[in-house]
Amino acid sequence: MIVVENLHKSFGEAEILKGISTSFEKGKTNLIIGQSGSGKTVFLKCLLGLFTYEEGTISYDGKIFSQLTEGQKRDLRAEIGMVFQGSALFDSMTIVENVMFPLRMFTKMSKSEMEDRADFVLKRVNLPDAHHKMPSEASGGMQKRVAIARAIVNNPKYLFCDEPNSGLDPKTAIVIDNLIQEITDEYQIITVINSHDMNSVMEIGEKIVFLKNGLKAWEGSNKTIFKTDNEIVTDFVYSSNLFKKVRKMYLEENE
């Protein structure tokens, strides 16, 4: 479990995170949602250890990140998989080399073992024939799947995704969402997704943390978000007429 307590982060005079406390459980897809500028990305980067924070603690299965030695932090990072908004694939490497990269860096596997493992995860993300393409030759959806394959290749305990659906068509976005949820369930990892895609919220939000102005404004799931009367959340989530109608229908059906 990842537990965050009273997290504060500022850039100069601007306080971005104003005391966030929450937790993320194993085997669940946890979504951080909120408007642009609400502090989602800063929160995610604090979780990843890319930003230091002034106050509060983040613990990974009981290990408080700020109290770890450099070596322990390195070991912990080897257990983290990350899918970046723009995929962040290494453009000088082929797709299979990208996927094998964490294995080359952190394991003593032989080349054939690495190739077998990369082959397995590429098949798992439905990319069985893309091994020798360069990232620039792959579509946005393929790049996202390669990024997921790279993130899970070393059997991580924690998977972080920053806007995994951005720039994808709705159908591909659902495929990526479902893939992340299946992998989370299959490997029992802790998945934290930063998103403002309402389809993702409804589809895979087993736990949802809603941020507003650097504070946690609401916490729940895709089941409870229909019933909440928290205006801050409903204003954001049901801002489109379509979602307003969907919510109305859901509430009528479940009355």
Place this chain on the structure above:
Amino acid sequence: MRYLHNIGTYFLMIAEMFRKPTKWSVMRTLILKDIDDLIIGSLGIIAFISFFVGGVVTIQTALNIENPLIPRYLVGFATRQSVILEFAPTFTSIIMAGKVGSFITSSIGTMRVTEQIDALEVMGINSLNYLVFPKTIALMLYPFAIAIGMFLGILGGMAACVFGGYTSLEDYILGLQTDFDGFHVTYSFIKTYVFAFVLATIPSFHGYYMKGGALEVGKASTTAFVWTAVVIILLNYILTGMMLG
């Protein structure tokens, strides 16, 4: 104030570059790739420029010697001194600041923009060691390229002499041998090692710490070239004063 901050960050970057080394099997591949990109890939332009500038130095020296009391072998002597002392180490390094420097800045800057550096950091990899260290090691072979430049510069001068009829081959070779001081070659290679370090680290600094998008990558490449050239010229002055002054 901003300049002082940047200078401090540059030295911290160099210290960080040597910490938490990348696995040797991976580093070896990176070094070999950078040798190919930065050294082997530059040999053509170094050879071309050296040969023709050597020829131009010879022609201009020959054309400016009108006094019959000045011996003709001076053409070879002047070409040798110009090429070994200044042209090969300094002038070529400024050209390389444009070619190699902008390549380094734009490749690292693009990695910054596309979050590839963040991806390395999240994995627990020292991104400065992974990106900058192999380039620095690869450029330690830069004096090898400069040695080729020296040879071809002198050869270019010889070709200009012989085929242009400015002086005889015997006079040119006599000039090359006249008052030869081996320390001048040592001085030249010491300068080249220092310039190689500058060529690897200043463009890396501008790429690594850039902020923004594609436009800023272009701006960072230009800034990197300007600063690399300025530092090379200043260090050239200081090193010449220290070693020959």
